[in-house]
Amino acid sequence: MSSFQAVFYRDASGREPVRELVVSLDAEARSAIGRQIDRLNLLSDSTPHLPFPHSSQVDGELRELRCHYGRDLYRILYRRSERLVVLLYIFAKRSARIDPREIRIAHERWEDFKARMEAQPRTPPRAAGYDAP
Numbered sequence: 001m002s003s004f005q006a007v008f009y010r011d012a013s014g015r016e017p018v019r020e021l022v023v024s025l026d027a028e029a030r031s032a033i034g035r036q037i038d039r040l041n042l043l044s045d046s047t048p049h050l051p052f053p054h055s056s057q058v059d060g061e062l063r064e065l066r067c068h069y070g071r072d073l074y075r076i077l078y079r080r081s082e083r084l085v086v087l088l089y090i091f092a093k094r095s096a097r098i099d100p101r102e103i104r105i106a107h108e109r110w111e112d113f114k115a116r117m118e119a120q121p122r123t124p125p126r127a128a129g130y131d132a133p
Contacts, residue, residue, distance in 0.1 A: 003041060003042060003043060003044045004040065004041065004043040004044065004080065004083050004084065004085050005041060005083060005084055005085065005127055006037050006038075006040040006041050006078075006084075006085045006087060006127070006128040007084050007085070007086055007087065007125035007127055007128055008087050008125065008128050009086055009087060009088045009089075009109050009113055009125070010125060011109070011112065012112070012116065017089070017090070018076060018087045018088070018089065018090045018128075019087075019128070021090050022034075022090065028069065029069040029072060029074075032067060032068065032069040033067045033069070033074060033076075036054065036065050036066070036067045036076075037065070037076070037087070037128050039054055039065075040065065040078070040085045040128075041085075043085065048080070049063065050065070053066055054066055058077060058098060058103060058106075059103050059107075061079050061080065062077055062078075062079050062088075062103065062106055062107065062110070063077070063078055063079065064076065064077055064078075064098070065077075065078055065087075072092065073092065073093035073094075074090060074091070074092055074093060075090065075091055075093050075098065076088075076089070076090045077089040077090075077098075077102065077103070077106035079106075079110050081113070081114070081117070084125065086110070086113055086125065087128055088105075088106040088109040088110055088113075089102060089105050089106040089109060113125075
């Protein structure tokens, strides 16, 4: 039983929007979000999803990672690709519902990820978390 690996979505130009937002936050907020991302690295075939309140289903296979730092709430929209957990979109949560535009962006990034990962040659995604290169 091998675990899954969280990776940042990387666009065609090499930008990693989720990582960029996370590193722009203060050290304590980054640490809180990093701990939640680390939880994704513990997933396996026997435990394919984090339970609520850490994660919940958003739309089809799209899920949200629920990150809290004090009064600040962040959500990372993600989806699994075999053994990878692809971190697609992050936003500060300010209302009870997720804006459909945010869900659309996550779906668009997923389609882009799949298309480029199925192309040859490809650049593998980079690991997410504290020990990422």
